Amino acid sequence: MATITKPDSTNKGNENYSFRCADAGFTGCSWEAKGSSPDEVLQKAEQHGREQHNLTSIDDQTRDKVRSKIRHAA
Numbered sequence: 734m735a736t737i738t739k740p741d742s743t744n745k746g747n748e749n750y751s752f753r754c755a756d757a758g759f760t761g762c763s764w765e766a767k768g769s770s771p772d773e774v775l776q777k778a779e780q781h782g783r784e785q786h787n788l789t790s791i792d793d794q795t796r797d798k799v800r801s802k803i804r805h806a807a
């Protein structure tokens with residue numbers, strides 16, 4: 734039986750924080766970010782928003798919303 738698992742090469746340290754784009758209101762978007770800190774995840778989410786959702790300006794409100802949706806896995 735073949736199991737499909739991604740190698741750990743991209744997983745640096747403990748990436749305990751995750752964020753799903755759909756949780757921020759972009760239903761239908763399956764993009765997900767992981768990082769070792771909320772700021773790291775937020776940064777990735779901002780970049781994704783700019784590139785994929787044409788968010789040219791991300792204000793504090795949007796940032797707070799994203800931040801509130803970041804999950805912390807123990």
Ligand SMILES: [Zn+2]
Nearest residue numbers: 754759762764
């Ligand atoms: Zn998205």
